[in-house]
Amino acid sequence: MLETEHELFERDGVVIIRGLFKDWIPLLESGVNTNEQQPGQWFRDYTPGQTQGRFWADYCNWQRIDAFNTFVKESPAAEIVKSIMGSQSVRMFHEHVLVKGTGSAKVTPWHHDAPYYPVDAKQTLSLWIPLDPISRESAIEFIAGSHKWGKHFKPLSFNGEYYDHAGSKEEVLPDIDSNRNDYNILGWELEPGDAIAFNYLTIHGAPGNLSKEHSRRAVSFRWLGDEAVYVNRGGKTSPQYPHLIDVLSTGDPLPEDEFPFVA
Incomplete structure (x- = not known):
């Protein structure tokens, strides 16, 4: 099974994994609840003032929120990631919680x-990893094969502003929504316990949450394989890790206490 998933991941830059984390959903739900009650320094409310259809996100809390820490260290995630990537080692980068309320x-x-x-x-x-049922119409979508385009596209904040990266060769992303038939767009109806694995270079996006019954809660765990290094992007990054700018240069190995090996 994992060999096939590795092949799909290499080909498309994304692969669906069905049901393997079903028993871990209560733990992740407790982590999201803790995160909402005790937000971190990078917490963002993308719909300020709204109670209905609220969209909020936070990240880089896995070392302080016990539920996320337990998932990283004790779940089968790291070994599964290692097999799908085909790497010799797996390091934890960070987690990212994204919650779109009903009707967002x-x-x-x-x-x-x-x-x-x-x-x-x-x-x-x-x-x-979704914590709620998600219809295909509300699902995160991916452009198959886009991880092989050999390009970096300008980072765009969820509020619609481009990051300024001095000296970069980043391009503006094409208008995908107006030309959907030109791309092989993948997306799936999802249940809690499913997971989507995708490459950092795979282009993706998501519509609003059309459900009137369920929020669209998800936790995305970001992993690094072999030869992981620091990169100075020439401007703001997300996550920012501002303390690393003063001590690391592009190509330097990452500090193991902050980005530990898990498998």
């Missing part, structure tokens, strides 16, 4: 993650 109209714009991050590795993988 807030769209997640098309983007890929690599240009946002101050890190790079020979293999990269995000493991996106």
Whole structure:
């Protein structure tokens, strides 16, 4: 099974994993609840003032929120990630909680993650785990094969502003929504316990949450494979890790206390 998933991941830059984390959903739900009650320094409310259809996110809390820490260290995630990436080792980068309330109209714009991050590795993988049933119409979508385009596209904040990366060769992403038939767009109806694994270079985006019954809660765990290094992007990154700028240069190994080996 994992060999097939590795082949699909290499070909499409994304693969669906069905049901393997079903028993871990209560733990992740407790983590999201703790995160909402005790937000971290990078907490963002993308719909300020709204109670209906609220969209909020937070990240880099896995070392302080016990539920996320337990998932990283004790779940089968790291070994699964290692097999899918085909790497010799797996390191934890960070987790990202994303919650779209019922009826949320807030769209997640098309983007890929690599240009946002101050890190790079020979293999990269995000493991996106939904905590609620998600219809195909509300599902996160991916452009198959886009991880092989050999390009970096300008990072765009969820509020619609481009990051300024001095000296970069980043391009503006094409208008995908107006030309959907030109791309092989993948998406799936999802249940709690499923997971989507995708490369940091795979272009993805998500519509609003059309459900009137369920929020769209998800936790995405970001992993690094072999030869992971720091990268100075020439400007703001997300996550920012501002303390690393003063001590690391592009190509330097990542500190193991902050980005530990898990498998």
